[in-house]
Amino acid sequence: MGKLLAVIEREFGERVRSKWFLITTFFAPLLFAALFVGPPYLAYESARSVDLSTVVIVDGTGSAMGEGIATEMAGGLMTSGKRAKVVLITPADSQRVIDSLRTAVGANTLPAVAVVDAATIATGTVRLLISGGAPLATTERIEAAAERELLRQRVAEAGLDLEQARQIAKVRMNAKVERVMKDGRSGNAKVNLVFGGGVALLLYLVIVLYGQIVLRGVTEEKQSRVSELVLASVSPRVLLAGKVLGIGGVALVQLGFWTLSVVVLLANRARLLGALGVESTSMTLPSVTAAELLPLFAYFVLGYIMYAALFAVVGSIVSSEQEAQQAQMPVVMLLVGSAALLQPALEDPNGPIARTMSIVPFSSPILMPLRLGLAAVPTSELLLSIAMLALSALAAMVAAARLYRTALLMYGKRPSVAEIFRWIRTNG
Structure with missing residues (x-):
């Protein structure tokens, strides 16, 4: 030993x-x-550094959905900060406007362009044009704002007033999964x-x-x-x-x-x-x-x-x-x-x-x-x-x-x- x-x-x-x-x-x-x-800190800094006021929203819905998305991106109605530019289009000039903005995105003079139209209201599809230098958080924040605005419009169409629709649109699901063992522990x-x-x-x-x-x-x-x-x-x-x-x-x-x-x-x-x-x-x-x-x-x-x-x-x-x-x-x-x-x-x-x-x-x-x-x-x-x-x-x-x-x-x-x-x- x-x-x-x-x-x-x-x-x-x-x-x-x-x-x-x-x-x-x-x-x-x-x-x-x-x-x-x-990683959480870098993701937070990346999201905070995104200036969504420079994003262009192309609205072909005819329902002012673009204005609602711009408001959501700016933080809501009570926010007085700069908002994204909204360009209203008709079916006749939609392709010309989108092609022009696509050129600007490709040249990195615009970080992103969001296109909403009748398909957005029907299926929830948003077309995003993102420049090569734009952070990934740009896409996430535009998508989240468009999702909230679409939900607000659909709730409003169901007969609720605007404020009720906005409150419902803020609801987020957070699943808390509890695993229960055979001996009763969880x-x-x-x-x-x-x-x-x-x-x-x-x-x-x-x-x-x-x-x-x-x-x-x-x-x-x-x-x-x-x-x-x-x-x-x-x-x-x-x-x-x-x-x-x-x-x-x-x-x-x-x-x-x-x-x-x-x-x-x-x-x-x-x-x-x-x-x-x-x-x-x-x-x-x-x-x-x-x-x-x-x-x-x-x-x-x-x-x-x-x-x-x-x-x-x-x-x-x-x-x-x-x-x-x-x-x-x-x-x-x-x-x-x-x-x-x-x-x-x-x-x-x-x-x-x-x-x-x-x-x-x-x-x-x-x-x-x-x-x-x-x-x-x-x-x-x-x-x-x-x-x-x-x-x-x-x-x-x-x-x-x-x-x-x-x-x-x-x-x-x-x-x-x-x-x-x-x-x-x-x-x-």
């Missing part, structure tokens, strides 16, 4: 003290903040989706990143012949276990810090956007108990151990990093294949594909956390999945240790598949 702890301490301390560990650990929250706050479906998908992707990335670190560590030790000195005082089994657990401890520290950063950022996202002048609804974080966190922790630890052992096997049988990049592809494809199953699991978390592959050890560390965030997973399935993953992780470590003993000291020759299996059987 003392030698194992010494190896764990060496692997853990060597990487935690690295400047690159500190840089990636503390840079990631800044990147998260930029992703959570940046939660916001969108939040659960983000949580489940985020946990699955995070575990996938961590397993890939730190499995690669194990691979590179074994390969570098083999190339530098350091393993020959280490194996003189430590058994291959202890060395492999210490390497996997030490690097896993680094992953836990970094993952814990990143998770805490994300939780703090999400909890304060609305406040941060508000400080920048952007209106945003606060995001309700899912309530996660310790009993719900325990399976996620188990899947991370067991999934990491299993894949780290497989990456260690690859590192021990190759003689260079170039060979390692090629030899690791079967292991990487197992992970990529698991990530490819995220879409079917998202669409139907209790479907046959999701249920089956969340029990298979190679894909369960990715898919089962996703299912736990989206649906009520039967306890029997959860226990079976964890048990199979634990047995697979143990088998991978035992096989890796047996192979590690012989392959780590071989140089210049990559063993065949038959030799690999023979070493695993005979080095018990």
